[in-house]
Amino acid sequence: MYKQKETGIETEVDPRLAFAREEKKHVHDFRQRFDGSSTAYQVLHGVDLSGKYALITGSNVGIGYETAKSLARHGCKILFANRNMESTQKAIKEIVKETNADEENLKAVHLDLASLESVKKCALSVETLFSSHLDIVILNAGVFGIPYMLTEDNYETTFQVNHLSHMYLALLLEPLLKKGSRVVFVSSESHRFAYLKDAFRNETLEVTEEQYRYVMAYNNSKLFNVITAKILSEEWKSKGISVNSVHPGNMVSSELSRSWWFFRLAFFLVRPFTKSLQQAAATTVYVATYWDLENVTGLYFNNCFYCEPSALASNKEIGAEIFRISLNMIETRMGGDLIQKYIDKYNLNTDERK
Ligand SMILES: NC(=O)c1ccc[n+]([C@@H]2O[C@H](COP(=O)([O-])OP(=O)(O)OC[C@H]3O[C@@H](n4cnc5c(N)ncnc54)[C@H](OP(=O)(O)O)[C@@H]3O)[C@@H](O)[C@H]2O)c1
Numbered sequence: 142m143y144k145q146k147e148t149g150i151e152t153e154v155d156p157r158l159a160f161a162r163e164e165k166k167h168v169h170d171f172r173q174r175f176d177g178s179s180t181a182y183q184v185l186h187g188v189d190l191s192g193k194y195a196l197i198t199g200s201n202v203g204i205g206y207e208t209a210k211s212l213a214r215h216g217c218k219i220l221f222a223n224r225n226m227e228s229t230q231k232a233i234k235e236i237v238k239e240t241n242a243d244e245e246n247l248k249a250v251h252l253d254l255a256s257l258e259s260v261k262k263c264a265l266s267v268e269t270l271f272s273s274h275l276d277i278v279i280l281n282a283g284v285f286g287i288p289y290m291l292t293e294d295n296y297e298t299t300f301q302v303n304h305l306s307h308m309y310l311a312l313l314l315e316p317l318l319k320k321g322s323r324v325v326f327v328s329s330e331s332h333r334f335a336y337l338k339d340a341f342r343n344e345t346l347e348v349t350e351e352q353y354r355y356v357m358a359y360n361n362s363k364l365f366n367v368i369t370a371k372i373l374s375e376e377w378k379s380k381g382i383s384v385n386s387v388h389p390g391n392m393v394s395s396e397l398s399r400s401w402w403f404f405r406l407a408f409f410l411v412r413p414f415t416k417s418l419q420q421a422a423a424t425t426v427y428v429a430t431y432w433d434l435e436n437v438t439g440l441y442f443n444n445c446f447y448c449e450p451s452a453l454a455s456n457k458e459i460g461a462e463i464f465r466i467s468l469n470m471i472e473t474r475m476g477g478d479l480i481q482k483y484i485d486k487y488n489l490n491t492d493e494r495k
Pocket residue numbers: 198199200201202203204205223224225228252253254255281282283284285302327328329330388389390391392393394395396397398
């Protein structure tokens with residue numbers, strides 16, 4: 142007879158067998174346990190996240206909201222890093238109502254990814270507002286299909302919101318990450334259609350207004366997500382910090398299509414054939430929490446399993462160049478404060494290559 146200490150429940154079968162774990166010989170010995178139809182709740186079945194601290198960007202709506210809700214349901218403490226505080230408070234109330242999560246565990250911080258200053262302010266306030274360390278960081282926020290617009294830093298908006306600001310945020314959060322922490326960049330299969338022909342001209346990765354195509358801007362930003370995750374995974378491997386990127390699903394009904402009625406219609410028409418928000422959150426939740434992925438780093442995941450990214454995303458030279466230019470673009474606006482070691486290292490590596 143087995144008796145659970147906390148609840149006093151008695152069973153004749155060892156309850157731990159329900160969630161038995163195999164011994165792994167190598168970090169990368171993990172097999173497929175879920176697929177494209179799995180939900181975040183299925184991935185989290187039997188998982189206790191109490192005592193874990195997560196920061197999630199873009200968590201007031203869409204896939205980010207579903208991700209936050211799923212983690213909160215399992216006891217995770219969450220910092221919602223969003224630009225719309227009113228909608229974030231509503232989202233928190235909704236999650237508490239739906240999951241019975243403790244409202245004390247769900248906090249919000251303002252983050253506008255169209256402002257590098259806001260990114261810095263957000264990163265530096267995490268410790269006082271929330272926690273001295275983060276177990277999970279999910280860089281999920283994103284825009285798609287928007288017209289050409291400049292941010293307050295004078296960079297093209299899709300480029301900065303989806304890539305540059307998230308990269309800066311990850312770098313600034315590094316002191317809060319520890320052995321076992323996991324960082325997830327929410328990318329997209331769209332990264333396969335990136336086009337970098339003019340990317341290295343003039344030391345800038347964004348395009349001019351004349352060259353701007355919203356789909357290409359999105360595809361490129363998603364490629365930069367995969368590349369940034371890969372580079373940071375190598376940078377932080379020795380510290381035991383895992384960094385991976387994921388594709389949540391194709392044309393998932395969220396707010397992503399809000400920029401144009403045509404996108405709204407297209408997303409609505411394909412709705413019966415695409416993933417639900419619960420399914421779309423599954424891969425992120427899997428990579429952020431699953432025990433089998435402990436120390437697994439530098440990979441790209443789709444449908445809750447490892448998947449080979451595009452050839453461009455796997456090209457080390459191009460990756461290093463993109464990382465270097467991005468660092469220099471951040472430095473131009475914000476100075477090298479807190480990221481100087483990376484600026485020096487990547488510029489030095491380029492000089493050596495010349
Ligand atoms: N939906 C899909 O089919 C699909 C497919 C592949 C990849 N993805 C990726 O999945 C992620 C989540 O997308 P989603 O479908 O859930 O889209 P969504 O519903 O539109 O959510 C996007 C989130 O990003 C936030 N955001 C946008 N601009 C921001 C800014 N300047 N500063 C801070 N936050 C900002 C939004 O906040 P506001 O509410 O304040 O605007 C919202 O919380 C994105 O990275 C997207 O590229 C989605």
